Amino acid sequence: MAQFKRRDFLKAGIAGILVSRQAPLFAQANTVHIVRWNDFVPAADKVLREVFAPEVQKALGIKLNVETINANDIPARATSAIQSGSGPDIFMLLNNYPHLYASAAVDVGAIADEVAKAQGGIYEASAALNRVGGKWVSIPWSVVPAMIAYRKSWFDEVGAKTFPKTWQEYHAVGKKLKANKHPIGQTLGNTFGDAPTFTYPLLWSYGGQEVAKGKVVLDSKETLDSVRFMVQFWNDAHDEGGLAWDDSNNNRAFLSGDISASLNGASIYVAALNGADKFKTEKGAPLHTDILHAPLPAGPKGAQAYHTAFNHMVMKYSKNAKAAIEFLRWAHKQENYEKWFVVQKGFAVGATRVWEKHAMWKNDPVMLPFRGGAAQQKRLMGFSGQPNQKAAEVWNKFIVTGMYAQACSGKVKPEDAVKWAAGELRKIYT
């Protein structure tokens, strides 16, 4: 009888795996549970569930369980998971939330290094949001650049052949637009995305800062100028309902023809493109043919922007942390990531430079302003300090947005709104 050696056994095993195209049983037991937001581009969630899940199962034997929830509810889920020591293996976290949950994270520096090396480097802002004390506590997945979506024909009607370059020009154009019953739509509500991505760059473009050399300097002349400007701009050019909007109201208002412009990700345009039969201009043309994008205008201290960062954190409490890291390593490989990237059509862009050169950008010139958006971001919350826990607290309490909202509501004078906001910042930073 022929002797069956250990090597033969291994060969037979590997051959079995290759023939059956199934990972061994112990690997199959690896389930990775990831919690992400309900993507504003639903096709992207479909890719995760219908393409990533079966492919990663085949490639690594990992069963991927994708759960999507409202972005505003993610911090609550993460907090309860961390405190109870059980929950999803990976959380998608926005902006500088990785700084808040740093102690609950597994180091993902190895993947970050690999991705940076293979894909032309990670954007500076994305790196700052995901590195805490020199350690990669999470890995940047994507960035959703914020641009102003506007109705070309309505801007033409009021004589704006190109998008205004400065806040003053935008104000003048907006005044005419509102007189034509096509106001600008902007949320100043307590919401995670479109409100702070508008108010922080507005503050910076006037030279306002939250802190400088460890001290709160928000109550400056520059900040006050920006608030005074915003009050006038609000009254003359905006839809006042914006004080109560969340991140989806402006999409609906734009698509229904109620507003002429709004700072947003590309989701308005993508929705108009996907629903060309549904969303039409008043002349019956597909709405997407009348939409263009532009960056926020410049203030006295130049133009600024804030683009929302989307990051993945592998949780320390996870029993599948190893599999979770392997999944992320697999998902970040260019050939896999690309499947998710292309369906975004530019709404979300990669956090590395290589994606700026992707052929997708040749498909649609309307989306081109989003291509380099993330690369140009130089400032983050807490500027000119760090985007740390204190900055996150200010952000989460909506203090900077609240400063503008209070003044625009007409209930508080601009001076008092600035004084209030600076006072709240001092309580947090001392």
Next chain:
Amino acid sequence: MGGGRAAQDLHLSARSSTEGARVSRLTRLLESEKALAAALLAPGVAILVVFIAYPFVMALWYSLTSIRVGDAGHFVGLDNFAKAVDDTIFQQAFKNTVFYTFWATIFKLSLGMWLALLLNRHFRFKRVVRASMLLPFIIPTVLSAFAWRWMFDPTFSVMNWMLYHGGMITDRLPFLSSGDWAMWCAVLVNTWRGMPFFAITLLAGLQTISPDLHEAAALDGAGAWHRFWHVTWPLLLPVTLVVVVFSVIQTFSDFQLIYVLTGGGPANSTHLIATYAYQIGVASGLLGEGAALSLFMFPVLFAVVWVQLRYLKRMEAA
């Protein structure tokens, strides 16, 4: 043989006497009121300890520490409470909570009483109407708040649409985009949701009042208002006070309605203590500060309940 039977009898009698002793011990234990009371109370006490006392003590402890999400923190004494008192958003949230509770309770009580008096009459389909009145109370708050949010939507409000097309307004009403309007909208939705609870409980109270008393008062020449004020109201007062206590507790600690309807905005003008504590404790991860904020509800609610129950006790004694 005979000796064997005697031994068996002896064995049996010994066993029965042991069983008898055991039965009598068990019977004595069951017959002891103290032991029975303890046994019956035990599950309730266990539930209270696990689900009420333990979280409450933990919240107390958290409020005295600098605990953050993922970081146990250290003892900071009353620092979190001092920070809350100094926090202008919290001050506003506290005022909002008092305003919201006061007006919602007033409206729920007056409209609930009015509805209960109407439903206490005899009319066709009485039972169907009484049952359907409970609908706002039965629908989950999150769902009904979403429906109201759509009705108050700044751009697509159906109310604005109706008022505009009815020629009653020329510009949209700022239901949720003005701080004052948003707060009154929240009071309205809370009233809509809570009124059936008042109505159905007061209706139950009304049905315990003997019609003879009304007849006697009517014979003495009392009008409808006098009959209500001198007969119905005094007899209904104990039930009313209990309903008001429940309502104040629920309204003061309300969370879902505001979270869905306004998210605390615009510019924090509808934040309640519960929604702000959630924003700080859960959304921002500052668990110690969030616990301290939420504990501000406790002394207020305790005082309200204590005063009302004391009043109720005094009335019962009288």
